[in-house]
Amino acid sequence: MPDLLIAQRHSAHLDRVVEALRQVHESDGYPMVWPDDPVAWLTPAGWIGAWVALADGVVVGHVMLVAADGVEHIEELAAAARTSVTGLAGVSRLFVTPKARGSRIASALLERVEDTPTRRGRRLVLDVVDDCGPAVRLYERLGWVRVASGPAAWTGPDGVRPRTAAYLCPR
Template sequence: MPALMIAPRHDAHLDRVADALRLVHENDRYPMVWPDDPIAWLTPDGTLGAWVALADGEIVGHVMIVEGGKVEYAAELAEAAKVPVTGLAGVSRLFVTPAARGTGVATTLLERVEDLPPRRGRRLVLDVVDDGGPAVRLYERLGWTRVTAGPASWTDPSGARPRSAAYLSPR
């Protein structure tokens, strides 16, 4: 894979980020429910910052940080971190295109957001579908601590509430 560059996401990136997200959705069903407006899904209220991973100018990954209250089980995460919910920042919309999998893109994106200004002074947290899949394995391999798990607040295409797990960053 060509050299990887992580850059702040700009509005000019959004159509290409949505195209990359569609590839991920078609390959992995992430997000489980394709949004009516992918650009709006990528730019929710409470966004603190977003970044793209580029290889030869092609978007191969994405991550964003949101206010801590936007994460599933925010109260439990805040209690475990011994901070108020406002002391949390949630990792969100992390994905890597199928062609770039296994090349360290997700790890690089996570490492980058750990030290960026929107996160400073806040403990990073995240929620993930608790299916034992690659995302869960990545977070656990990187030292994220599982705090709790249970039904998600949202429903999948069948109307069921998938199991969601909430994690604290290792630092």
């Protein structure tokens, strides 16, 4: 893997981020349903900041920080963190392109979010489809604490509510 740069995402990155997301979707089915407007999906209401991983100018990963009120199992997360929902920030839209995996890019993106000033002292939380896959293993290896799990508030393309797990950042 060439030298990696984690940079704040700008509007000029969005076309390349959408292309990276398309690669992830075609490889892994994330997101489960391809959005009608991928740029809007990457800029949801309540987003606080976003970062890209660049290798030789190519977008190979992405992560964003959002208001936590849309995270699954948010009440359980707030209780575990001993704070209100406004005391939390959600990690969202984290993905790494298939060819760039195994290079610790996801870990680097998470570290960047953990160190960002836009976090403003809020405790980080996230939710993930609870399929015992690579994302679940990554969060647990990095020390994130599983707080809750259960059916999602949304349905997948098959009409079924997948099981999700909610995690609290250890720091």
